[in-house]
Amino acid sequence: xxxxxxxxxxxxxxxxASGIRxxxxxxxxxxxxxxxxxxxxxxxxxxxxIEDTIFARGAVVPEHTYEIVGHLDAxxxxxxxxxxxxxxxxxxxxxxxxxxYESSAxxxxxxxxxxxxxxxxxxxxxxxxxxxxxxxELWYAAMxxxxxxxxxxxxxxxxxxxxxxxxxxxxxxxxxxxxxxEAIAGEGELARAKKNLxxxxxxxxKLYIAKxxxxxxxxxxxxxxxxxxxxxxxxxxxxxxxxxPADGRLVLLPSKNSWYVSxxxxxxxxxxxxxSRARCKVDVNVVRKVKPGxxxxxxxxxxxxxxxxxxxxxxxxxxxxxxxxxPNQIRYIVEVELDPEGFHLKYGSGVExxxxxxxxxxxxxxxxxxxxxxxxxxxxxxxxxxxxxxxxEKPVKTVKx
Numbered sequence: 001x002x003x004x005x006x007x008x009x010x011x012x013x014x015x016x017a018s019g020i021r022x023x024x025x026x027x028x029x030x031x032x033x034x035x036x037x038x039x040x041x042x043x044x045x046x047x048x049x050i051e052d053t054i055f056a057r058g059a060v061v062p063e064h065t066y067e068i069v070g071h072l073d074a075x076x077x078x079x080x081x082x083x084x085x086x087x088x089x090x091x092x093x094x095x096x097x098x099x100x101y102e103s104s105a106x107x108x109x110x111x112x113x114x115x116x117x118x119x120x121x122x123x124x125x126x127x128x129x130x131x132x133x134x135x136x137e138l139w140y141a142a143m144x145x146x147x148x149x150x151x152x153x154x155x156x157x158x159x160x161x162x163x164x165x166x167x168x169x170x171x172x173x174x175x176x177x178x179x180x181x182e183a184i185a186g187e188g189e190l191a192r193a194k195k196n197l198x199x200x201x202x203x204x205x206k207l208y209i210a211k212x213x214x215x216x217x218x219x220x221x222x223x224x225x226x227x228x229x230x231x232x233x234x235x236x237x238x239x240x241x242x243x244x245p246a247d248g249r250l251v252l253l254p255s256k257n258s259w260y261v262s263x264x265x266x267x268x269x270x271x272x273x274x275x276s277r278a279r280c281k282v283d284v285n286v287v288r289k290v291k292p293g294x295x296x297x298x299x300x301x302x303x304x305x306x307x308x309x310x311x312x313x314x315x316x317x318x319x320x321x322x323x324x325x326x327p328n329q330i331r332y333i334v335e336v337e338l339d340p341e342g343f344h345l346k347y348g349s350g351v352e353x354x355x356x357x358x359x360x361x362x363x364x365x366x367x368x369x370x371x372x373x374x375x376x377x378x379x380x381x382x383x384x385x386x387x388x389x390x391x392x393e394k395p396v397k398t399v400k401x
Contacts, residue, residue, distance in 0.1 A: 009217055025368060054290065054355040056334070058280025059135040060345045062302075068093075070261040073241040081136025083253050093253070093268055096240035096261060102338040105233040122219055126212040136248075148186070157185040176309055238289035248272030251347055275343045276338040277316070278354040279325055279329035289357040290318055294335045301350040303343060313338040313346075 074096035081093050129298075159179050166176040244260070252269035261267045278298060282290055296313040299305045317335040336353060338345065345351075 024116055042303040043044040046309075052289070052357045054282060054357060056280035056282050056287050056353045056355070058278045058334075058336070058351050058353050060338075060347055060351060061279050061335075062248070062251070062271030062279050062347055063275040064246070064271070064318070066244075066248065066270040067266050068242055068245065068268040068270070070242075070255075070263050070265055070267045072096075072261075073263050074098075074240055074261050076255055076259045076261060079253075080257060081250055081253075083256065084249055085250050086248070087250055087270065088247050089244060091244040093242040093244055093250065094255065096242075098237045098240040101233050101236045101240065105237065106231055108230040108233060112223060112226045112230060115219055115226060119216065119219045119223060122212065122216045126209070126216060130209060134217040145190075148190040148193040152183075152186040154192040212376040221366070232349060237280060242267050244270060246270065246272045249347070276340045278313070278336045278338055278345075278351050278353060280334050280336065280351070282331065282334050284320075284322065287318065287332045287334075290315060290334055290355055291357070292316060292318065294358075295356045296338075297354040297356070298336065298338055299354075300343075300345060301352075302346055310344070311338055311340060311343075336389060365393050 021158070042344040049114045076094050077097050081087055081091070081092070087093065102327075143183060159182075162171060162179040163177050165171045166173065205374040241257075249272075250268060251271045252266075254265075255261050255267050292315050294315045295316060298311045298313055300308075300311060313336045318339045323333055324331045334353075334355070336355075
């Protein structure tokens with residue numbers, strides 16, 4: 001009995017040891033299989049390449065945008081178009097009030113006519129002066145001086161005789177005083193004639209002509225100033241219109257609500273061009289990977305993705321300055337040129353932009369690394385640090401002659 005019990009216990013012990021070995025073998029096999037699977041998965045992640053795509057929200061924008069700025073402060077009289085209407089080059093979008101400028105222009109035109117008449121009168125006076133520049137009282141200055149000189153000599157001689165006669169009481173005192181007064185008047189007339197002759201000899205006629213020419217120049221300057229003022233007022237009247245600078249669609253008309261245009265403020269915005277574009281904002285951490293010409297897939301909010309699919313495009317432009325609308329997030333504007341495939345992408349409608357920056361191993365994507373970053377780092381190091389394998393250039397020796 002004891003031998004049979006011992007045999008059973010030995011068999012039981014051997015069976016337990018055999019089960020443990022079987023479990024260990026199974027664990028080793030599973031571990032090996034798991035390790036191999038991890039290695040195979042790692043190799044697959046390194047060998048399999050996926051698209052490196054940057055997603056961003058944006059909006060459809062026109063090819064060209066024209067902002068019409070008000071040149072003056074004015075009230076709007078009439079709107080000829082509404083937001084969304086198509087306009088042609090030269091179309092008057094809105095007409096402004098011009099009454100204040102028109103009244104000033106009428107007054108300036110009247111002053112121009114008065115100055116023109118005054119200018120003709122001054123020119124006529126100059127023509128007369130060039131023939132006879134001296135006034136009428138100076139026309140015979142030399143002759144008057146000669147006559148006054150002769151008369152004065154005779155009166156002085158008569159006065160001298162009268163003095164002698166009065167001493168011997170040949171004439172009365174009254175007669176002597178009368179002769180004396182005539183001599184004094186003759187001397188005064190001679191002095192005036194002499195002065196007039198000096199004025200004539202001093203070139204007074206030339207001075208009169210020069211004065212007349214200066215008056216003509218003054219009137220001409222006033223006339224030119226008034227004409228410039230009238231031209232400015234006429235320009236203001238012409239500017240009292242909001243005119244379309246190009247063919248396009250009127251996308252914004254801020255003055256429609258206020259019926260008032262302010263100087264320096266946007267009065268209307270026109271979208272023009274035949275190409276469709278979209279603008280999105282890309283985060284600063286990935287904007288370095290965006291390059292012009294990269295393929296883009298765009299989903300429009302207007303057209304259902306399941307029904308219409310995606311629109312293709314390419315990167316056209318990347319801004320060098322970050323967008324300042326959100327101070328808490330640094331993002332750069334990227335403009336994409338789209339192929340609408342015959343569909344009308346409405347301006348301002350939202351889009352989901354997927355920028356394909358290239359392909360990279362799946363492992364890089366899991367670790368948030370990019371081959372582009374590695375290449376850029378190698379390039380930067382190569383530019384900043386010379387290779388130890390590069391032979392330094394030998395200095396060039398200069399030989400003095």
